Amino acid sequence: MSITLTAIAPLIMLAVLAEAVTEQIKDVLPTDLLGTPQAKRLVSLIVGLALAAMLRVSLFADATGSVQVVGILLAGLLCSRGANYVHDVFGMFAKVGDTIGQSVDDAA
Numbered sequence: 001m002s003i004t005l006t007a008i009a010p011l012i013m014l015a016v017l018a019e020a021v022t023e024q025i026k027d028v029l030p031t032d033l034l035g036t037p038q039a040k041r042l043v044s045l046i047v048g049l050a051l052a053a054m055l056r057v058s059l060f061a062d063a064t065g066s067v068q069v070v071g072i073l074l075a076g077l078l079c080s081r082g083a084n085y086v087h088d089v090f091g092m093f094a095k096v097g098d099t100i101g102q103s104v105d106d107a108a
Contacts, residue, residue: 011086012086026043048078053076058072
């Protein structure tokens with residue numbers, strides 16, 4: 001299983017966009033409204049989910065129906081954490097994939 005750049009690029013771009021929009025919203029809203037970390041995360045979550053839904057970015061590329069909806073929700077949730085988080089998650093998956101690939105090569 002390989003993760004291609006064409007599959008990752010929309011998620012990374014969505015994460016960058018979600019992070020930028022969230023920061024702009026936090027700059028505009030009064031400080032007392034966003035006084036807690038939970039409030040800031042809620043804004044980020046709403047932005048990530050809204051952008052994923054509007055742009056139809058899904059974790060499951062060619063899915064349809066309810067699987068596509070779940071993929072969009074998961075993409076929004078993942079991207080709401082920001083670009084660095086998404087990059088770290090895909091880096092972790094790449095390391096696991098490399099380790100599995102090396103194990104299979106060593107066994108052959």
